[in-house]
């Protein structure tokens with residue numbers, strides 16, 4: 001199963017999860033499924049790391 005972390009969108013402030021390997025500490029933007037905002041993990045309103 002893919003490893004994930006939770007992230008809160010800086011624009012709409014909704015929480016969704018993203019692939020840990022693809023987006024955590026990467027210079028690659030993820031896209032919010034609610035408002036389509038694109039942002040890096042360091043730009044997120046909040047990041048919640050979980051035990052994978």
Ligand SMILES: [Zn+2]
Pocket residue numbers: 009010011012013014032033034035036037
């Ligand atoms: Zn959003």
